[in-house]
Amino acid sequence: MAILLDRNTRVLVQGITGREARMVTAHMLAYGTKVVCGVTPGRGGEEVAGVPVYDTVAEAVAAHQPTAALVSVPPAATLDAALEAIEAGLRLLLIATERVPKHDALCLLYAAHAARVRVIGPNSVGLINPSQRVKLGAIGGDRPERAFTPGRVGIISRSGGMTAELGLMLRQRGFGVSTAVSVGGDALIGTPPADLLPLFEADPETDAVVLFGEPGTRFEEDVAEALADGRFSKPLFALVAGRFTESLPEGTAFGHAAAIIRGGSGRPSAKLTALRQAGAWATSDLDELFRFLDTLASSRADRKPEQH
């Protein structure tokens, strides 16, 4: 049991002949992901790391029946690629591309929603399920084991880099990861953190979730609402970075396009307050996050996150 993907998920890579996609395809295969086909218009008939390349998604789908696509194409081609995958019947798209124009992102999210296709990203480094040894995207690079060991903590992160860092820090402290998801650094993303909570709630392999939040958007407030409503009942540990941005004039983005305080909303301090009031263990200090986790693990020896 895993969320979003498992070892049998058949994966298509769009833009597979690109420099980045070639490397990511090789790393995914080495980890255990079933990458069954790739698409680059005009390059049909080639192979990348032994994976056959097609000109169109429709042809690749007819030959290999993939259900998930990694979209690794330039920003200007992202909308087109995503619509092609949606029309061909893919059920899950992970969009790695950064700097997708906002109007294009809006358009593709609408289309995905109408077709009931799940989108992770844009601007996501990927998602990984260590117990199934399967990953979609660059997450973990060529050494996913270093950061992600099988276990019972879910990770939801607005930062790709922090997804791996949190996995590594959890591993050092004897915890492992059930599924880790980099939701993407943009404001317009297919699956904001709160949308993942029902999946982790239903997952018998997840005992707790760690959330990495940033300034900007309503994502953390929506998570707090889900907690307050009882839609998520497992322990939630939230790390919200970027408090210092509150002491600067608003309207400037830090790090990710979405990390921006505007019109008085998106402040990390307000997010922390909302999360705490809803019952989350919330902090802006990484070390305090781990103290929380240790506290929980020792107080709940009967049902604690897996320790090594």
Place this chain on the structure above:
Amino acid sequence: MARLLEHDAKAILAARGIPVPRGEAVSSPEEARRATVARGGAVVVKALVPVGKRGKAGAVRRASDPEAAAEATAVLLGRQVGGFPVERVLVEEAVPVAQEHYLAIVLDADDRTMRVLASREGGIEVEELARREGGIASLELAPGEVVMPYQARQLWRSTGVRGPALPRLGQLTVALFQAFTELEAELLEVNPLAETATGELVALDAAVVLDDAALYRHPALAALALNSPAWRPPTPLEREVDAINAAEPYRGSARYLELEGGDIGFLCGGGGASLLLFDALLRAGGRPANYAEIGGNPTETKVAALARVVLAKPGVRGLFVAHNLTNNTQVDVLARGVVQALREADRLPPDFPVVARETGVNEAEGRAIFEAAGVRWLGEEATLSQAARIMVQAMRERYGESDGDPARP
């Protein structure tokens, strides 16, 4: 979040059928005098700076004749408004206003939709409007949809507007929405949208925010778009980093934001870890002098160039280099770039404290390069918070507990 100055915003809207006052941008009192003569009546002189609330800041002045316009211009030029020096002013005809409305189109990322916002009352801040009962009427639009005139009329009618202005507001709203999708804007705001005694409409002010990720499709707009922090123009060091990125656009990304004061040079990444690290330095009592990020597997040249900029800010007397566990950024390449910049600037440990928490791709080589230069290297055993504390401690050890102003000896 690329912004435009008012005269550029108005020119773009005027070209798409939105009526704006006749006016021109000038940079001297003499030009303002001539522009006023050309308008042939009273004018409004407005400071051209990319900030809101200019009226409250005294940056919008009425002038009844050419002499008064020249005087108003002389007062405004060289003044700072919202952190920006006034280099030009907009001189435009004064429009006799019967009623001020509010109209905006926004890309609402929270609700993943486009929205037309209209209010019968304008000329005040949108935040203030939103607080009023029934203050703003809203129409949601999906991608690919267009606003039909009847929908726009219904929207305006719901705000209480009637009479000859109603169909005109409908048409203007249709035109503004077309402009919004054509420009791939994040925000188009006309506030106030003036209605004259005869029911004519004129956009008295216009705010245009463009999506910088879409500017490649709009080269003419890209040339006008302002790229700076929200509170001041870019500094020379910030411009240097723009040039560094322009020189090598496809390999890695460098960002640099200069901050006031501080003594720790901050050279971190990625997007999330940098936020965490900056918070952690402050919590430990450190004083970062800038916010900088490097990532996306940059070249040694790019790393060295950004490190040079970080070290160049006066008052910097230590360097903090840290990332999350890297997925693709190579630690050895980072180390070479940083050490090269330190050597060139002749700012090496132990005189100049440098702490690097760098772990991930090619870590062993990277560590060796850092340590050979005397840099305190930290691996995965140190959390990002611990690394920040070690950096602050290194500053205290070198410069003493008094921890005074870096300007002092």
